Amino acid sequence: MAKSKQSAVSDRTKEEAMQVAKSTQKPGQTKxxxxxxxxxxxxxxxxxxxxxxxxxxxxxxxxxxxxxxAVADSDDVEVDIPTAGSKLPWILLLLSWALFIAYxxxx
Numbered sequence: 001m002a003k004s005k006q007s008a009v010s011d012r013t014k015e016e017a018m019q020v021a022k023s024t025q026k027p028g029q030t031k032x033x034x035x036x037x038x039x040x041x042x043x044x045x046x047x048x049x050x051x052x053x054x055x056x057x058x059x060x061x062x063x064x065x066x067x068x069x070a071v072a073d074s075d076d077v078e079v080d081i082p083t084a085g086s087k088l089p090w091i092l093l094l095l096s097w098a099l100f101i102a103y104x105x106x107x
Contacts, residue, residue, distance in 0.1 A: 013049075017042035 021038035 010046075013042050013045050014038070017045060 017038040018034075020041050021034050024037070025034055
């Protein structure tokens with residue numbers, strides 16, 4: 001099953017490479033020359049994709065390592081961080097009740 005998925009990506013790459021080769025085709029250029037250019041473009045695309053996958057794996061490893069270090073550091077030291085956001089709902093609740101009471105009293 002993985003084999004068919006890989007060939008589907010390769011077919012797509014071949015199509016992209018052929019489109020690029022045809023778009024840059026010079027007058028008088030033979031079909032064989034266009035195919036050779038398309039093959040070169042395809043190899044470049046494949047190489048680029050491999051490099052991007054390697055970079056992605058490396059970045060993922062670094063991200064996981066940072067998360068592990070952060071978890072280890074947070075387990076060692078407990079820091080009491082006041083959250084300003086927790087006061088906002090209470091303020092809004094009190095304000096809404098005060099406005100409701102004022103509305104009932106004056107209407």
